[in-house]
Amino acid sequence: MGHGGGGKLMSDLITHLFAQDLKNDLLDQMGDSTILPSDLAAGRLAFSTDSYVINPLFFPGGDIGELAVNGTVNDLAMSGAKPLFLSCGFILEEGLEMKTLGLIVKSMAQACRIAKVLMVAGDTKVVNKGHGDGVYINTAGIGIINNEIDIRPQNAKPGDAILISGSMGDHGIAVMSVREGLSFESTIESDTCPLFDLVESMLVITKEIHCLRDITRGGLSAVLNELAKASQVGFEFEETKVPVRSGVQAACEMLGLDPLYIANEGKLVAIVPEQWSDPILTEMRKNPAGTDAVRIGRVVADHPGIVLAKTRIGGSRVVDIPAGELLPRIC
Amino acid sequence: MGHGGGGKLMSDLITHLFAQDLKNDLLDQMGDSTILPSDLAAGRLAFSTDSYVINPLFFPGGDIGELAVNGTVNDLAMSGAKPLFLSCGFILEEGLEMKTLGLIVKSMAQACRIAKVLMVAGDTKVVNKGHGDGVYINTAGIGIINNEIDIRPQNAKPGDAILISGSMGDHGIAVMSVREGLSFESTIESDTCPLFDLVESMLVITKEIHCLRDITRGGLSAVLNELAKASQVGFEFEETKVPVRSGVQAACEMLGLDPLYIANEGKLVAIVPEQWSDPILTEMRKNPAGTDAVRIGRVVADHPGIVLAKTRIGGSRVVDIPAGELLPRIC
Numbered sequence: 001m002g003h004g005g006g007g008k009l010m011s012d013l014i015t016h017l018f019a020q021d022l023k024n025d026l027l028d029q030m031g032d033s034t035i036l037p038s039d040l041a042a043g044r045l046a047f048s049t050d051s052y053v054i055n056p057l058f059f060p061g062g063d064i065g066e067l068a069v070n071g072t073v074n075d076l077a078m079s080g081a082k083p084l085f086l087s088c089g090f091i092l093e094e095g096l097e098m099k100t101l102g103l104i105v106k107s108m109a110q111a112c113r114i115a116k117v118l119m120v121a122g123d124t125k126v127v128n129k130g131h132g133d134g135v136y137i138n139t140a141g142i143g144i145i146n147n148e149i150d151i152r153p154q155n156a157k158p159g160d161a162i163l164i165s166g167s168m169g170d171h172g173i174a175v176m177s178v179r180e181g182l183s184f185e186s187t188i189e190s191d192t193c194p195l196f197d198l199v200e201s202m203l204v205i206t207k208e209i210h211c212l213r214d215i216t217r218g219g220l221s222a223v224l225n226e227l228a229k230a231s232q233v234g235f236e237f238e239e240t241k242v243p244v245r246s247g248v249q250a251a252c253e254m255l256g257l258d259p260l261y262i263a264n265e266g267k268l269v270a271i272v273p274e275q276w277s278d279p280i281l282t283e284m285r286k287n288p289a290g291t292d293a294v295r296i297g298r299v300v301a302d303h304p305g306i307v308l309a310k311t312r313i314g315g316s317r318v319v320d321i322p323a324g325e326l327l328p329r330i331c
Numbered sequence: 332m333g334h335g336g337g338g339k340l341m342s343d344l345i346t347h348l349f350a351q352d353l354k355n356d357l358l359d360q361m362g363d364s365t366i367l368p369s370d371l372a373a374g375r376l377a378f379s380t381d382s383y384v385i386n387p388l389f390f391p392g393g394d395i396g397e398l399a400v401n402g403t404v405n406d407l408a409m410s411g412a413k414p415l416f417l418s419c420g421f422i423l424e425e426g427l428e429m430k431t432l433g434l435i436v437k438s439m440a441q442a443c444r445i446a447k448v449l450m451v452a453g454d455t456k457v458v459n460k461g462h463g464d465g466v467y468i469n470t471a472g473i474g475i476i477n478n479e480i481d482i483r484p485q486n487a488k489p490g491d492a493i494l495i496s497g498s499m500g501d502h503g504i505a506v507m508s509v510r511e512g513l514s515f516e517s518t519i520e521s522d523t524c525p526l527f528d529l530v531e532s533m534l535v536i537t538k539e540i541h542c543l544r545d546i547t548r549g550g551l552s553a554v555l556n557e558l559a560k561a562s563q564v565g566f567e568f569e570e571t572k573v574p575v576r577s578g579v580q581a582a583c584e585m586l587g588l589d590p591l592y593i594a595n596e597g598k599l600v601a602i603v604p605e606q607w608s609d610p611i612l613t614e615m616r617k618n619p620a621g622t623d624a625v626r627i628g629r630v631v632a633d634h635p636g637i638v639l640a641k642t643r644i645g646g647s648r649v650v651d652i653p654a655g656e657l658l659p660r661i662c
Contacts, residue, residue, distance in 0.1 A: 004548075009654060030561065031484055032409035032544060033379030035476060045376075048364030049418035049471055050454045078363035087380035089469040091422070121471075123381045127660065131462050138420040140380055140452075140471030145366060153362055213363060217335075230361065328335065329458065 004092065004126025017102060018122055021109040026085070026120040034120040036085060036142070043147050046081035048072055049140040055329040057104065057134050060174045061189030064137055065104035067265060067331060069111035069119075070194050072141040074214040077196040078268065080151040080203060081143030086112065087121035088139050093132035104135060115194035117141070148207045155210035156231035158301040161277035163270040165198060165284060166191070166292040167243040168220055172262035173251045175330045188247045193266035198289045202270065205279045211271035216331060218322055219261040223269050224307045225321040231271075235307040236316075237297025260309075261322050263330050271299060335423065335457025348433060349453055352440040357416070357451040365451040367416060367473070374478050377412035379403055380471040386660045388435065388465050391505045392520030395468055396435035398596060398662060400442035400450075401525050403472040405545040408527040409599065411482040411534065412474030417443065418452035419470050424463035435466060446525035448472070479538045486541035487562035489632040492608035494601040496529060496615060497522070497623040498574040499551055503593035504582045506661045519578045524597035529620040533601065536610045542602035547662060549653050550592040554600050555638045556652040562602075566638040567647075568628025591640075592653050594661050602630060 003009045019027060026034050052068045069086065076083040088108070092101065112119050170191040177188055195214060202209060211231070213223045220242065228235045244252075244259045252259050266289055272280055277295055284290035307319045350358065357365050383399040400417065407414040419439070423432065443450055501522040508519055526545060533540060542562070544554045551573065559566045575583075575590045583590050597620055603611055608626055615621035638650045 004659065029483065032406035033377040033412060033472070033474065035410055035412075036376040036378055045367040045473075046364040047367055047416060047418060047452050047473060049420050049452050049469070051420035051422050051456045051469060053422055053456045053458050075363035079366055081364060081366075085378060087378060087471045089380050089382035089420075089471075091382050091384055091467055121378050121380050123469075125382045125384045125467075125662075127384050127464065127467075131464055133458065133462055136422055136456075136458075136467065138380070138382060138454075138469035138471075140418045140420075140469075141364070142376075142378060142473065143364065152360065331456075 004124060017105055021105045022112065022119045024118045024120070026118055043144045046076050046079045046143040046145055048075040049138065050075060051136060051138040052331055053133070053136050053329055054175065054331055055133055056178060057100070059178050059190055060187050062192040063104060063107050064135065065107035066111045067192050068137040068139045069108050069115060070192050070265060071331060072139040073115045073117055073194045073196060076141050076143035077199045078212040078214055079145055080149040080199060080212065081145045083115060083117045083141055083143040083196055085120045085142045086117050086139050088119055088137065089123045091132055091136040092124060092126045093134050094126055094129040096134050101135065115196065149203065151209055151212050153211055153213070153227050153230035156227055156233050156271040156299050157210060158233055158299050159274055160210055160271045160299040161274050161295050162235060162237055162297040162299065163272060163277065163281060163293060163295050164220065164242065165268045165290045167245050167248070168264060168267065169244060169248040169252065169259035169262035171265040172327050172330050173248045176327055177251065184247050184251055186247055188251065191264050191266035193289050195266065195268055195289055198284060198287045201283050201287055202280050205283050206276045208276065209270060209272050213269050215264045215267045215269055217263050219263055220269065221260045221319045222321050224319065227271060228307050229305045232304045234300040234303040235297060236300055236310070238310045240312055241294055241296045243292045243294060260319060263327065265331065335455060348436055352436045353443065353450045355449045355451070357449055374475045377407050377410045377474040377476055379406040380469065381406060382467060382469040383662060384464065384467050384660055385506065385662055386464055387509060388431070390509050390521055391518050393523040394435060394438050395466065396438035397442045398523050399468040399470045400439050400446060401523050401596060402662060403470040404446045404448055404525045404527060407472050407474035408530045409543040409545055410476055411480035411530065411543065412476045414446060414448045414472055414474040414527055416451045416473045417448050417470050419450055419468065420454045422463055422467040423455060423457045424465050425457055425460040427465050432466065446527065480534065482540055482543050484542055484544070484558050484561035487558055487564050487602040487630050488541060489564055489630050490605055491541055491602045491630040492605050492626050493566060493568055493628040493630065494603060494608065494612060494624060494626050495551065495573065496599045496621045498576050498579070499595060499598065500575060500579040500583065500590035500593035502596040503658050503661050504579045507658055508582065515578050515582055517578055519582065522595050522597035524620050526597065526599055526620055529615060529618045532614050532618055533611050536614050537607045539607065540601060540603050544600050546595045546598045546600055548594050550594055551600065552591045552650045553652050555650065558602060559638050560636045563635045565631040565634040566628060567631055567641070569641045571643055572625055572627045574623045574625060591650060594658065596662065
């Protein structure tokens with residue numbers, strides 16, 4: 001508990017652990033708030049936040065620290081914003097091993113380097129043993145949006161193509177498998193990764209991307225429903241076109257889960273004018289985060305707010321937003 | 332748990348609870364990140380974050396929601412930044428009463444109105460029952476700093492006056508008294524309040540304010556030590572000049588606590604050139620947050636990094652930074 005009290009122990013924690021791994025001139029200001037450089041004015045700012053309560057803290061393909069950086073970076077990228085600065089709030093459980101915290105902080109630092117963002121402000125609180133599950137992390141992020149870009153959930157238009165950047169369900173099944181002690185033939189790894197490079201390459205083809213959304217909690221079904229409702233258009237896609245890795249598919253069949261409802265942490269859906277669909281896909285597939293990118297369907301004027309899937313056997317079904325919780329605590 | 336899963340229940344929670352009380356055009360964007368207005372360019376940006384894990388959630392004079400707004404608003408104000416936008420991340424404990432959450436959100440909305448900030452981005456996670464103590468809140472904030480202002484912990488100079496804006500210890504003792512079931516003759520209330528109006532009025536007198544710091548965890552002793560170390564100067568102050576309410580004083584004597592080490596949530600220390608000390612104090616006392624403002628001492632070139640207090644009996648003692656935890660979970 002001493003490390004959360006504002007005293008010398010906390011000051012040591014900040015200096016020796018956080019400030020070393022995450023070192024940069026802005027974080028070094030050590031003020032109550034961090035003053036950002038003034039040469040940001042070439043666009044509008046985007047601002048986003050997410051808390052991470054994933055259990056367990058480490059899972060195949062990632063950990064809570066990497067997730068906390070990539071998640072917020074990706075939320076910014078989904079506005080077309082170049083992510084620049086992150087803040088970070090740790091809620092530590094009394095008794096958390098310093099070694100564990102050290103690994104998480106190193107992982108965050110590494111993720112920041114890969115995503116080309118700076119961690120510029122932070123806070124640490126400690127809660128009593130038995131609460132907090134080791135560590136919860138909140139990150140907030142600031143990015144900058146080129147003035148020609150207007151990507152919003154309300155922008156999908158009939159005729160647009162629906163693209164996704166890769167396979168569905170990897171993150172959720174990776175976390176679930178360790179949590180439930182399931183083992184499959186091959187380890188399923190989380191897909192956690194930053195998506196701005198991918199978005200930036202898509203924007204080189206055209207600024208006219210209508211909607212972007214990273215496919216996290218609630219999976220593809222939640223995201224498509226949100227976009228269809230926000231834009232008041234209908235969505236139709238072919239279920240067979242949605243890539244699902246064989247291990248994920250097998251796990252889903254065993255557990256009675258639908259990959260369309262499982263979270264990812266490094267995948268996006270893009271709604272783009274049909275004429276840009278092929279060139280954007282070609283570009284996406286050149287990026288490591290988009291090698292399996294595919295066009296899964298189209299936006300229609302019929303049945304606004306409703307998402308229809310063409311099934312494997314040729315029928316068509318309404319893909320609803322999931323009511324509650326499929327896999328709790330997966331981010 | 333269903334309310335954290337990214338599905339319909341979560342969507343309902345956001346729409347009916349958060350979006351109503353905290354309603355504004357920016358929050359209404361409902362994108363993965365919020366796009367801020369582009370006419371911010373008249374200065375540098377300040378960015379800050381804090382998590383709030385206070386126990387209990389409601390205490391005399393405030394609650395976790397009000398604290399979460401004022402705390403981050405005040406961190407921004409301490410850079411001389413006008414607070415503009417907040418993000419908010421809730422970590423809810425499964426089983427938390429909707430009514431309780433509703434009260435907290437309403438309190439946040441009210442605190443935002445008073446502090447003249449907009450809540451523009453949010454996130455909700457749910458953790459299992461028995462974890463999370465009802466609710467933890469993280470806020471991050473963006474403010475803008477007039478280009479003439481340069482307030483930093485490193486700026487204290489020998490000869491400067493040390494001012495504080497009012498009485499010490501109210502918040503810590505208010506929280507402690509309810510938590511420990513102590514009762515005193517009169518209820519001690521938390522001093523939680525936003526401080527930017529006070530800072531703005533001080534900046535009207537002169538832009539040449541050297542350091543500002545809100546006096547939270549670790550109390551006045553921690554803040555003075557941090558500033559003395561950051562600026563590599565010595566601090567000297569008179570203990571008898573530090574205002575402490577009689578109820579707080581009595582509680583501290585009973586509990587064996589020193590008010591210099593107890594947290595506040597609506598008080599600041601200001602390090603200002605001696606010639607501006609009186610006019611700034613006069614201005615501070617006109618503001619409801621600064622009625623008891625007082626000059627408690629001065630910055631010296633001797634003993635850099637060391638804070639000395641002249642005691643009641645005429646001696647002098649080193650006021651050290653507290654080592655660990657005096658009152659856990661008070662913010």
